[in-house]
Amino acid sequence: MDEEMDLMKQTQTLVKFKGTDSLIRTAKGDSFKSDWSKNLLRCCKWSADGGTVLTEAEDRTIRLFENEEKLESFGKTDEHSTIDEGSSLDGSNSKDSWEPSLSLKMADSVLSTAWFPHSGKKDPSRYCFVAAVKDHPIHLIDATHGSIRASYPIIDHRERVVAPHSMVFSQDGSTLYAGFDTAIEIFDVYRPGEAGERYKTLPSRKSRDGQKGIISTLAIDSNRKGVLAAGSFSSQIGLYDTQSNDFSPIIVFRSKESTGQSQVKFHPYNDQVLFSASRKSNQIHCWDLRYDIRAFHSFYRPGKTNQRIKFDVDPTGSNLITGGTDGKIRIYRLDDLSKPAQCFKLHSDSISAVEFNPTELSFMTCSGSRRLNKQSEYFINSTIPSDDDSSDDNDHSGDDDEEVDVNATSKKSELNLNSSTVRKLNDSNYKAFDLSTELCLWKYTYT
Known part of the structure; x- marks a missing residue:
């Protein structure tokens, strides 16, 4: 165990969080106005400069929220700074009126989104994201005006347009990887409108080799070695060498659960450590990729649901944060796996996503779930x-x-x-589900 802990022991900057007293801003209710009687957020994603939050919602709408708070950046912690008194989850002050700067109604269900690398308002050319909508080409969308800059079609063997369930850019933004049924489409970003190069993760339907199922999640290593991790609904995880001529798989292995991968993520400073989570699972697994692939540790979070429950690792690589179906966040130390989690009740419903701001000491949470009446x-x-x-x-x-x-x-x-x-x-003649949702911005410090 000590050897595995050394894999993630980069620094010892531990998150210090004060629970509900650390609330900065909240968006709910009128912030998600929709033709749908009730709405639900699925996920939230920071732009690279930490200035904008992208959300996907049940009503097939992508919304962008501007982060106008001036918080401490990394390397400048201030333990004496406080949130304005009165900040709470009940919306009793002005911090509860957070409106989206841009709302984009999509033609059908949004299957996946991804920010362009180094995206930020100060560089308009990079301030954009890709969106995959069911039965439509991938669109590269301007985050300022909402206009479509480019399109990248995926055409299946029946000449139907297919939308991917997962997408990720290469580090330099020149290549877009899109995962769908037993395949990964590879696009040259600078050649829009053209078909991409397709890599079949399964040679044939009857083949025992390769990776089966829809590629549901993608992640690329942060050390620029060109390793792509792909999780599938068949509960397999594949590692692919994007720098080889044939995009060959390094290895394909099966996770501990059989319910389908919902997220894979590399450690920000060590690409030999991979985190993975599955649907209907209470565990986040840590994988040692050096020799024989094995899970050396698991973090607990309540997740027995089909809903995706996303986790994140802070930019220092020292803390893992995750939501859960109990409305609590859990913060785990990565430098000492024996330590229990810090646990805070932040929402009254499932927390579907938690994500650290890449440039400031804050993180986002979004909550909500379908609940049968x-x-x-x-x-x-x-x-x-x-x-x-x-x-x-x-x-x-x-x-x-x-x-x-x-x-x-x-x-x-x-x-x-x-x-x-x-x-x-x-x-049926009644509304089947009670849906509610909330987007919150929180402040933290390091110790």
Whole structure:
């Protein structure tokens, strides 16, 4: 264990957080105005300069929020600085009125987004992001005006337009990697409109080699060695050498869960350490990539849900932060894996994403989940067969707007609802789900 701890022991800057007293700004309610009766945030992502937050929502809208707070940057901690008195989660002051600077309604469900490398308002040429919308080409979108700068189509063997479930740029921004069903499309960013180069992660449908399933998450190493990590809904993780001529896989291995990978992420200073998380899992696994691939540690977070629960590592590489279905964040030390987590109750609902600001001492959280109302529980109990007669649905081929978090008391209501049941609920004469959402900006310091 000591050898594995040395893999992540870069510095000993530990997050000091004061819980709800550290709230800076909140967006909820009218900040997410929509034609939909109820809305739900799926994730939040910082631009590279820490000045803008991108959010994906249930109502098929991408919203950008400007970070106008002037906080301490890295290397300048101030333990005596405080948040204005009265900041709270109940919206009793002006910090609760955070409106998006840009709202972009998409034509269909948003499957994935990614900021352009080194994005920031001070460099308009780089202030943009890519968005993948179901059955549409990938669009490179200007973050100032919302106009489309370029398009990158993925055409399958039936000549249909396919949208990827995951995307990531190379470090220099010249290449875009997009993951979809048993394939990764590789685009030259400077040649828009043209088809990319396709790498099939599975040689054939009957092949036992390669990586099966939809490529649901991508991450590229931060040390510019060109290693791409790809997680799939088949619960496999593949490592690919992007600098080789044939984009060959270094290794493909199976995770400990069989519920599909929801996130992979390299340690910011050591590309021999990979973190991974799965749906319906309470664990974040740490993988040692040096010799034989093995998980040397796991961090706990409540995550028994189809909803993606995202984690992050701070820019110093010393702290891992994660949300959970219990509305709490947990902050783990990476330099001492034996230490328990710092735990803070920040939201009344599931925290679907937590992300550190890359340039300042702050982080974002977004919360919300689908919750069955009482009428829906009765519908399930009266129409769905018992556990003995039902089969577990592990088909992840649908898009994310078919994810369901069931909070019910009866045994039948605790079933993992499949897409067919969701459609029955939505087609009924009452609203099946109670949805609520919240986006919060928090301040922290280092010790």
